[in-house]
Amino acid sequence: MNQTETEFAGLAAALTNAGKDVEAALDRWLPAPAGLQGRVQEAMRYAVLAGGKRLRPFLLMQSAALFGVPSERTLRAAAAIEAVHTYSLVHDDLPCMDDDDLRRGQPTAHRAFDEATAVLAGDALLTIAFEILAGAETHPLGDVRAKLVSELAGAGGTLGMIGGQMIDIEAPVHAFGVDEVIQLQRLKTGALFEFCCVAGPILGEAGAEHERRLRDYARDFGLVFQITDDLLDVLSTTEKTGKAVGKDAEQGKATLVSWRGVDAARAQAKELALRAADTVASYGSGATLLQALPLYLLNREN
């Protein structure tokens, strides 16, 4: 293996480990199905423990490690962001939204349970994310916990993820240009990535300058993620991704790939990945995996 291959192998192993850690944490902090409302608690676990790349918790853990944040605190924020990400998937998959049957290679929550339970399970995952963040174990300072709550609510709201989802739903009826597609993606997927990356300096009380730098990294990373996701939708198979593919074109949605073509989109993703890596270079060897991740995504298969 050359140096890049070695780094990618290390990255893959680190991603797997982070995934295991956050799953164990979620298993610990999600309510055990009990009593008459056990069904919704089962659905929460079904959705969130179904696997997945766990990219967001990984980003958060890597960002927190730069500032020496104790692992229990990091894990709580990582569990919260994965709960929010999963809630968004559960609601986006609903018949009235994307109407998807498969997610992470398994039946979506409303298929495995029913629509009402899926709506409630999504609501409950969003709710528990804030409960975890605000809990005393997340950080001894209330100001830090409240700041994390504010950041996550901002990233998840109508000026963030929900706004992006609303735009995405309306996308087929608009003739979006490149700028609007970038804005959509910055909100829909980018805002949560920003939360993951700034959570580190917030938990580490590192100050505004570090928050700014990690946010810059997150913005470039988010676009790399979205472009490579769009490329997958065009080029890959359901077998590899574990979800429906070819849906963007079918629905007439503009993406950076449909706008610029496969080769130009790939070139742009590479450029952004290199810039993201450069943004965190000054953190030295502690940032190796953060630097490798966007480059790794250029070759993603799911």
Place this chain on the structure above:
Amino acid sequence: MNQTETEFAGLAAALTNAGKDVEAALDRWLPAPAGLQGRVQEAMRYAVLAGGKRLRPFLLMQSAALFGVPSERTLRAAAAIEAVHTYSLVHDDLPCMDDDDLRRGQPTAHRAFDEATAVLAGDALLTIAFEILAGAETHPLGDVRAKLVSELAGAGGTLGMIGGQMIDIEAPVHAFGVDEVIQLQRLKTGALFEFCCVAGPILGEAGAEHERRLRDYARDFGLVFQITDDLLDVLSTTEKTGKAVGKDAEQGKATLVSWRGVDAARAQAKELALRAADTVASYGSGATLLQALPLYLLNREN
């Protein structure tokens, strides 16, 4: 007018004023519809500014007034609880849940907009509630803001409101006894009332003993609210309530009224209302409206 009638007239006026104050606050803190995601922001405003009794903000304001909490702080918590209450109505009204066409005398959010927008608007109202609570203007101490977030998330989660809604959905297939009906109602509607009442002593940093007393009041109040709500469902008309009636019986749902009969349910509600009033009697004249409210509900028409 006798003394009771005078008190009730004062209460009605105070409820109206509290409603106006919280609507003005929500109007100020909800995002103005703008940009490509304006539709979901419009739906949030449509749902939350459509009127309603504003009982929860009123309870919160009365509870906060006992401890001299400044009005701006109180209003932020009141706006947050009304946003959460409204999100729960928007999601409960969805076709996959109660499938209601009318709410507060107007088309439900998914009828006025569409299902996808209603799901997202509910999600966004829940999200912004936490953003408002965690904001620095809510209280100078981060610990207080984080505690409010924890309390609201607990009250709104699967051990609170969402759990109650899950049980309610499954209710028709169970043969519920009185204990299970009380548990359902304590979760589904009671948990948020508890938040409203303990938010006062939390904002006022009054300590655990006051929190306990207000929580006791809230539990009795919540049952009075639910019993009188069930009585309305049996006895009133859509014209008066602004929503569908007779649905519990139609769906075969057990309520305290169906279990005990109208007269016994009414008698129990009165007993609980008197006990609630007694619980806060020691706060003196500042608690007059809190004392009157559960008694007022005994004669509610909507």
